Amino acid sequence: MILVTGGLGFVGSHTVRALLEQGESCVLVQRRAAEAPTSLAGAPVDVTVEQADIGDLATLRAIGDRHDITGIVHLAGPMPWATGDERPVDDVRTALDGLLNIVTVAQEWGVRRLGVASTIGVYHGVDAEGPLREDMPLSMTSGHLIPAFKKVGELLGDHLASATGLDIVNYRIGAIWGPLGHPVDLFFPVPHLVHSAARGTAPDPAQLTNAHAEDAIDLCYVRDCGRAIALLQTADHLEHRTYNVASGRATTNAEVLDAIRTVVPDFAVELPTGGSGRRNHLDISRARKDVGYQPEYDTERAVADYIGWLRAGNDR
CATH class of the missing domain: 3.90.25.10 (UDP-galactose 4-epimerase, domain 1)
Incomplete structure (x- = not known):
């Protein structure tokens, strides 16, 4: 069973659909109480929706007590958006806690693969024409909050994959629409x-x-995006830790x-x-x-x- 954070969201719902079509069962994690969307009606396998804040480690662990989680697709994107409370350090800590909690339960559950959403925005500042490859050096600066924290997440994921032995894979997602x-x-x-x-x-x-x-x-149509993530998530073996998910x-x-x-x-x-x-x-x-x-x-x-x-x- 694959746990999908952000599974009721834009990219998440299409990824879940693609996973279900591959015969996988899914647990969708949603911060607010909700039911599976009508877009998943008629899917070949049922889905379960769990209400949980990924910042709450105890609640995440409880999901693992109720379900046999074999893989995780982490698409939820907590960001330290300005909250008006003038506590930027606390906001950053909350954003990073979500990722670290996901890695913690992935290790405890012994999942086969943890896929983490990144973004085309990490290539901002790369001075190159034509194809942007996963092995290109990235700029140390970012023009926006989202790519900045996705870069941080990729670096943390690479370190934690080596330190824990987890198969952590980054999905650099293109400009998604649909x-x-x-x-x-x-x-x-x-x-x-x-x-x-x-x-x-x-x-x-x-x-x-x-x-x-x-x-x-x-531009990558969201139905293609969801299918690409599902293929990467369920592959028996991957040669790399980072993949572009796009139209090419x-x-x-x-x-x-x-x-x-x-x-x-x-x-x-x-x-x-x-x-x-x-x-x-x-x-x-x-x-x-x-x-x-x-x-x-x-x-x-x-x-x-x-x-x-x-x-x-x-x-x-």
């Missing part, structure tokens, strides 16, 4: 464009970040607009030109070689699927 995602993303404009097209509204320029036509990023190509905003117009021909939105022109993407050769991962959703198929899902009455 069903259950937020309609506005802080880092790229695609979700907002798709939502606007599906609802027949004009996008709000204030909600469009990095929105030049030429701006590009490694850079997609421009202009390409997304073209794909949207194949579904919504009258979507009369034009983006400004003058973007950076950088075409970095994540190299997914490791995942291809080790677990046979291959993205199934190109831009047109992903846009059509997402718009169809939204038009079916889903709100995200």
Whole structure:
């Protein structure tokens, strides 16, 4: 049975679905009381939802008393966001405690693999064109809180894997979009464009970040992302401790607009030109070689699927 923190979230719910389709059973850890989402209805194996704060070690241990946990996918992302209480050190301690508690129970339960979510953002500051590989040296600085703490998590995970003998694997996740995602993303404009097209509204320029036509990023549709994580998590053996989880190509905003117009021909939105022109993407050769991962959703198929899902009455 695989425990998934953040299993009711955006990436988590798709990862759980993919794990269930592989015949795995799952325990979803949720800080607030909740039931399994309707998106998991009809899955081939039942799921169990446990209410727990990963900052509470005793509660996590109790889950292990009730279930035979054989693996963990740690997708919950506690961050030391500004809380207004002016206690940044305490906020950082709380954020790190969650990761350390997960490693503690993983060791106590003797799990086969602990997979930890990282981010494409760790490559910020890498001065390279083309593919971004897992073995590239990373910058010691970060432009945002999320990649900063993901880098810290990767370093801690590498140390703890060596010290404990645990198989701890980092999943560097690309720019994820699709069903259950937020309609506005802080880092790229695609979700907002798709939502606007599906609802027949004009996008709000204030909600469009990095929105030049030429701006590009490694867009990975969330269904592919969940499947990649599931393949990595259940593999008998992995050759590496870090894997890029992405599409393996850079997609421009202009390409997304073209794909949207194949579904919504009258979507009369034009983006400004003058973007950076950088075409970095994540190299997914490791995942291809080790677990046979291959993205199934190109831009047109992903846009059509997402718009169809939204038009079916889903709100995200």
